[in-house]
Amino acid sequence: MFDIDKWQEILATIRKNKMRTFLTGFSVAWGIFMLMILLGSGNGLSNGVAQNFMRDAINGMWFWSGETSIPYQGLKEGRQIRLDNDDYELIKDLPGIEYTSGRYYLRGNTFSYGSEYGEYTAITCHPELKEVESIEIIAGRFINQLDINETRKSVVLGKDIYDALFKKADAIGEYVRINNIPFKVVGVCKEGGGTRHRNAYVPVSTGQKVFNGGNRLHSFALTINATTIEGSNAIEEEIRELLGRNHKFEASDRSALGSYNKVEDFLEFLKIFTAIDIFIWIIGIGTLIAGVVGVSNIMLIVVKERTKEIGIRKAIGASPGSVISLVLLESVLITTIAGYIGLVLGAGLMEGINFIVEQQYAASAATNSGNGETLFRNPTVDINIAIAATTLLIVAGAIAGYIPAKRAARIKPIEALRDE
Amino acid sequence: MIRINNIHKSYVTGSNSLHVLKGIDLEIEQGEFVSIMGSSGSGKSTLLNILGILDNYDEGSYYLDGALVKDMSEKKAAKLRNELIGFVFQSFNLISFKNAMENVALPLYYQGVSRKKRNKIALQYLDKMGLLEWAEHMPNELSGGQKQRVAIARSLISKPKIIFADEPTGALDTSTSYEVMEILKEINAEGITIILVTHEHDIAAMTDKIIRLNDGVIAEIIKNGDLKEWQNQFSKELQTA
Secondary structure (H helix, E strand, O other): OOOHHHHHHHHHHHHHHHHHHHHHHHHHHHHOOOOOOOHHEEEEEHHHHHHHHHOOOOOEEEEEEEEEEOOEEEOOOOOOOOOHHHHHHHHHHOOOOEEEEOOEOOOEEEEEOEEEEEEEEEEEEEOOHHHOOEEEEEEEEOOOHHHHOOOEEEEEEHHHHHHHHHOOOOOOEEEEEEEEEEEEEEEEEEEOOOOOOEEEEEEEEHHHHOOOOOOOOOOOEEOOOOOOHHHHHHHHHHHHHHHHHHHOOOOOOOOEEEEEHHHHHHHHHHHHHHHHHHHHHHHHHHHHHHHHHHHHHHHHHHHHOOOOHHHHHHHHHOHHHHHHHHHHHHHHHHHHHHHHHHHHHHHHHHHHHHHHHHHHHHHHHOOOOOOOOOOOOOOOOOOHHHHHHHHHHHHHHHHHHHHHHHHHHHHHHHHHHHHO | EEEEEEEEEEEEEEEEEEEEEEEEEEEEOOOOEEEEEEOOOHHHHHHHHHHOOOHHHHHEEEEEOOOEEOOHHHHHHHHHHHHHHHEOOOOOOOOOOHHHHHHHHHHHHHOOOHHHHHHHHHHHHHHHOOOOHHOOOOOHHHHHHHHHHHHHHHHHOOOEEEEEEOOOOOOOOHHHHHHHHHHHHHHOOOOOEEEEEEOOHHHHHHOOOOEEEEEEEEEEEEEEEHHHHHHHHHHHHHHOO
């Protein structure tokens, strides 16, 4: 199959017909280049928005207590709602709930270690909070069930707290004073997706006990396994009604029980992504079709232009097969190389944009106390899609060349030679 | 070498059918130098195309070198053309983006001869034609006579048994025409059958046998003694002209 002489013949033809080669190659390279930019931009937009969302688990749901604003069963509005550990036990085992963590807020927490001290937030939690808020452990471990059961005075420090208090010294096993009560450091963590790590986590049971909380909880953070807006809303409603019954408030009273359903927001956003994706694909496919038409046109012209040459070749003994393969291999060779060039240029441009975007992101993260704002990140294209698109153009070019090449190979040499 | 019986050929253009060859019988032996003459539209080019397997025919039979040529597959026809037949055309038909040597070597490419070897052979044939120093030139840098000599070299390189020449001197001036005819005569002397189509009497007069076509049939075949007389007549005409 691989015939050096045949390729030499093809390369010689390409070398002598630079304009034709350039035009064919350009339309292919341009098509792939545009497709790469389009898909890359679409991905960049998706990634950017998605990243803003991914700070916490995308299937998260939060509830927090407040004052009632609607009278309920003869009780006046303005009552304080107090959630407690029983509610936690109830919610935890509801169907559709993955992870649940209760929280008890502590106020004005002064952290000190040796001569270093600072004001930070101590969050009391269950071990599941790690999953709900995508907390990343960089040393030691997170709060575990044993800490809860034995109301251990354990603490997981945010990285910023660790940096401030320990200055890179080993912290695990050391005791930090929170409001003058010693807690043993069991881990250091980062908050998922964020760049500020100024929260410390202590077991909820310890928090309640040490800071006189009784069995009170201020809020719940949980993740659910619903994949639709309806499903997530149903779970939200169920919890609202359950807590409403237990604490005597109207389930629709958002002042008594605040809630935020991230799944709903996320799924709404996903719809926008889907729309963007569809839009980009329509344009992308349009670009590809334009490329295919361009290649087809050029191949038609190439074959027309080469009719006489083909006639000569046939008169001196070229078989139809050799004529077809000569035309086709030339087209495949050009489209492959041009497609590759388009691919590399497109990918290169997107990498360049990525570099600039990352620098801007870092700059905005530095000024905005660590929270980088961007709508555009990592604008890269799935290499498989890019290769598939290139292959499609090559095949289209080959088919577009094959039909006229076959016709040219079939015509009698004398007809090809008749026109002067 | 060539034997055709009752060949008919019509060209259909739209609803019109043009009956070009109306029953041709002809026999040509190995080593003959034959010219086909006739006014335009008499079917001489059509006949040559059929003989050269560049075109097919509707009726009759054509034996080339003992084998029947009819409804042949393109591939087989291409192989026969490559091995048995060389072509020389009025418009030279050199490939414009290949130099003289590459043009001459092209038939050997289709025989699977390596590039190095076929270029070497091509140079030998160009040398024979006195064009060795023009080997690297492109066709558009050559004169008409040079182009035709390149074309002849190309037709010879595959060592064919027959050379078909369609008005080989049609685009050349008289002295160049005679040079080309001299070359063809030399080739014929080496035993290769040459069949040429021409409408020029002086060119036809240089061949051994003249087949005169008229309206799709053979009007007369002039050869041997008759030809001498014919030649004299036309050389007189040439002298007076």
